[in-house]
Amino acid sequence: MTKAYVLVVDDEPDIRELVREILEDEGYEVTTAESAGAARRVLQERPPQLVLLDIWMPGEDGISLLKEWAQAGACPFPVVMISGHGTVETAVEATRHGAIDFVEKPLSMGKLLATVEQALKAPAAEPAAAPVSVIEPVGRSAVMRGLREQAERLAATDSWVLITGEPGSGRKCLGRYIHGLSGRRAGPLVEVAAGTLAGESAAVELFGQERDGQIVPGRLEAAAGGTLILDGAADLDAGAQTRLASAIEAGRFQRVGGAAQIPLDVRMIAVTRYDLAAEARAGRFRQDLAYALSVIPLAVPPLREHAEDIPELVAFHVDRLVETEQLGYRRFTVAAQNRLRNHHWQGNVQELHNLVQRLLVLGDGVDIEVGEVEEAIAQRPPDRLGGDWPQALDLPLREAREHFERAYLQKQLQRAEGSVAQLARLAGMERTHLYRKLRALGIDPRDAGETGGGRP
Known part of the structure; x- marks a missing residue:
């Protein structure tokens, strides 16, 4: 007795035939398609009860086809993605548009059959209300x-x-x-x-x-x-x-x-x-x-402990800023990248991101030379608090406010010679609230004589 009707969409003939043989041996009825267009033609003739869909295909990819199926609401049938080299972001996007599981290449017969059986029992997934931004930590170190x-x-x-x-x-x-x-x-x-x-x-x-x-x-x-x-x-x-x-x-x-x-x-x-x-x-x-x-x-290690990842991080942030904020593409020369590798990144990856963004926004020309990087790193316009205000202006409002509050309280703490009671009077704050604020900003009163002002 036939169990269910399954459509297998994959551009690799060997994979299509292997999956067909495995499923037909278990009593499933199977149709295959080598592309998104072929899958559409199959669906017009007869809707399947389950689709096994490859992510990476020539022409139109599997995620785009999945989005098309889910446009009217929930996907009309359960979809299991097939991928040999997917990323977390790809997996999250597929799940958001209705995929209910993944099968990785090379295919395991046991895993494939268990996934198919489970998928046929479950209702098709509905798209999530909001996407989740998931980024794989960058670096080969x-x-x-x-x-x-x-x-x-x-x-x-x-x-x-x-x-x-x-x-x-x-x-x-x-x-x-x-x-x-x-x-x-x-x-x-x-x-x-x-x-x-x-x-x-x-x-x-x-x-x-x-x-x-x-x-x-x-x-x-x-x-x-x-x-x-x-x-x-x-x-x-x-x-x-x-x-x-x-x-x-x-x-x-x-x-x-x-x-x-x-x-x-x-x-x-x-x-x-x-x-x-x-x-x-x-x-x-x-x-x-x-x-x-x-x-x-x-x-999570500080950036200075994996400085060899900086060229890859720079490339990642350039590509992401160009894509998400439509900034003009610029390329860091080897000398510029080497200068970045030898900088002490007190603000870690966030500071690197801010500097890359500033250079893409304010600079001219395709190549970013070491001199331009030096100028961006050394940029310190005069201000009474001594804070890195160009960097702060690149931050969201809440983080910029924290930047100012930290600089202000560090300066007042130096005036108070480390006395929290005196600091409370200078800042006009109730002491309990002040202690909470100092801790939230990473300021240790014992470091009053230092300019760093925070604990690691």
Whole structure:
């Protein structure tokens, strides 16, 4: 008895015939197509119950064909993608447009049959409401290869992850990468900045609220079935820490003002520049919450520890800026790239991105020579706070504001000779709020005599 009617779309004749033979031996009815156009002709004659679709084909690729099928809403049949060299971004895009699984080349008979059987049981996936920006960490150095391998192993589990590293090193990018590889990739990815949460508003933001019969879901509820990235985890308000620790221990939570028990169904990826265990020992963070968030620690290296990746990173950022912001293409000469490799990148990959963007926007000519790079690195117009304001002007408003606040408080802290009480008077801030702000900005009062002003 025939099990189901399957369409196999692949430009490689050997692959098409191999899949046909495997499926027909198991009782499936199979039709093949060598291109997007051939697949359309088959669909006009008879819609299949399942499509196995190659991503990379001459002419029109499989993702474009999948988008076409999904234009009217949910894809009318389950689609399993076939790929020998796909990326995480490709996988996420295919899932967003309705693909429900992937089969990798070279094909495994057992994996293929199990995937087909499972796909026929499942309803066709609906496109996600919003795309998730997932970028594979760039670099061929041993340290970056090791980081990707660790991330890929972690993605295969549902364990909670603590990502540490210096600001600008790509911590959130790594968190998105793990989500994009994980079994939760079809679920939502929600990001929340812990430093912005304080008092009762923190509870509402995280857990939601019920008032006058109206329900406002919080971030934990919005991330159900997916991943929540808690950015700046060490800066979480003490009250929010207590509520979150209780929710984790119970495995459920209540909305503010509500009585319903809501299951805690998220994968938490905490991101911070600090050592949470050290913060807990110093009494600045709940120990039980630090343990809960630190199930699997993952450290992102600073750019200076993999400077050999800078040419590849430069090429990546140039291509991305040209594509996403329609900037004119420019090429860094070898001498210019070598100068970048020997620069001390205090702001890490984010600082490199900002410099590349500035050179594409402000420079002339196709080639970027070493002299132009020197000028961009040395650019320091006079200002009373001594901050790198050209770089700050390249940042989003919130980050630019943090840049100013950090420079301002560092300057006032020097005037106060490291005294937080005196700093509170100079800045006109309540001391408890000031301590929270200093920690959120990475300023240690003990470093008052230094210009760096932050902890690693």
